[in-house]
Amino acid sequence: MPLLKFDLIQGRSEEQLKTLLDTAHEAMVQAFQVPHSDRYQCVAQHRPGEIVVEDTGLGYSRSRQVVLLTVVSRPRPQVQKAAFYRLLAERLQAVCGLSPDDLIVSLVENTDADWSFGRGRAQFLTGEL
């Protein structure tokens, strides 16, 4: 159920984008322990001046490869969130060559009543999920 929205700067090929999404999905499935078909991803690709990210003094270098990921999810334990960030950074570096400096994640939580996956139903309330 988590919904993952990726904001990227233009320049990746369709193949590179697919690999990025597939890899992020694998990391999410493992960290959050959800079914593999629990996949809801959306990408927006921007011109360079449309994404401006600095580093809050952490000393990280941002490049045009930067991945700005926002996640909406029902509540998750801290340990799962920390595992997700770590796994995601590791996999995106290993599979996509993404610098770990180029990964920024922000998560927002909601609750059972806040999801409908189709057919106008709230599947976490009806017991279907």
Added chain:
Amino acid sequence: MPLLKFDLIQGRSEEQLKTLLDTAHEAMVQAFQVPHSDRYQCVAQHRPGEIVVEDTGLGYSRSRQVVLLTVVSRPRPQVQKAAFYRLLAERLQAVCGLSPDDLIVSLVENTDADWSFGRGRAQFLTGEL
């Protein structure tokens, strides 16, 4: 006040998009019982590979017509949320021919202090709304 953000795959005409937004607005107004001028909608249209949605095993078929809707709202009772999902699916099917399998909604709640509708004012705090 709810803010509705629609992520769609490219391919709808301007007229089709307008009808989709109008229809979604009517369903929202009825379900949430807000003034008709309480309308805040935004659409992003994507290339096919930029939206990847599966079905968490529910057996739904997603097509290129898929509507991925994220809503930000002050707290709403569960019954209103369920009514919104149901009405939205019904109306979009009846008016726009959207398959109910192609409607995914995720809602996030915030509070009175989290809105400014213009002029730098927080209208839910000032009592203007």
Added chain:
Amino acid sequence: MPLLKFDLIQGRSEEQLKTLLDTAHEAMVQAFQVPHSDRYQCVAQHRPGEIVVEDTGLGYSRSRQVVLLTVVSRPRPQVQKAAFYRLLAERLQAVCGLSPDDLIVSLVENTDADWSFGRGRAQFLTGEL
């Protein structure tokens, strides 16, 4: 740390966009009292029919210059939020000529565990931030 996402209608030059983002950042830094390098901004530019905003009966006039801003932040006091809305409206009017009627802001809160600024780490949990 706040993440600022701007939805705009196409038509601004790169220079105008840069000035808008710089000005919004200054207002945010002053209102939220964060480090100047705490900058995470993302813009999506839309065709006119993709943004539909009314005024909830407040009597405001929306134009094609409208700025629809969504902010994700750790919890902030009401007084900071109100100051942010006010400062943002003032500065955007003074520096960018934006009508205060054309500024809509919606904020969503999350918590320490919900941020990773790079390297797969949750910097508010590790104590790095």
